[in-house]
Amino acid sequence: MPGWCCAWAIQSIWIGQAFEKSDNATMISETSKAWIQAGKLLAENPAAQVRCPEKGDGFLTVHDEAISGQPTRFERYLVCDVCGARNVMLMPA
Numbered sequence: 570m571p572g573w574c575c576a577w578a579i580q581s582i583w584i585g586q587a588f589e590k591s592d593n594a595t596m597i598s599e600t601s602k603a604w605i606q607a608g609k610l611l612a613e614n615p616a617a618q619v620r621c622p623e624k625g626d627g628f629l630t631v632h633d634e635a636i637s638g639q640p641t642r643f644e645r646y647l648v649c650d651v652c653g654a655r656n657v658m659l660m661p662a
């Protein structure tokens with residue numbers, strides 16, 4: 570079963586989504602898909618160059634933060650270096 574070893578990463582839980590513009594339901598859906606795709610890439614390779622899912626204007630920068638009281642998990646923040654769009658994934662440590 571190819572890719573099984575990476576299944577945990579692909580199934581990371583999205584715990585937060587920040588949408589500045591919510592005027593168009595279709596746009597939210599497309600943007601959500603783009604974030605999920607970005608999350609998969611960055612879960613496997615945090616150094617990957619991934620375009621901003623919101624506007625395609627910059628690249629996502631990644632930083633990880635520990636969650637107090639949860640040693641088995643950490644939060645991975647994805648932040649656009651141009652427009653500041655951001656999202657958070659919950660990752661297994």
Ligand SMILES: [Zn+2]
Binds near residue numbers: 622625627650
């Ligand atoms: Zn951006």
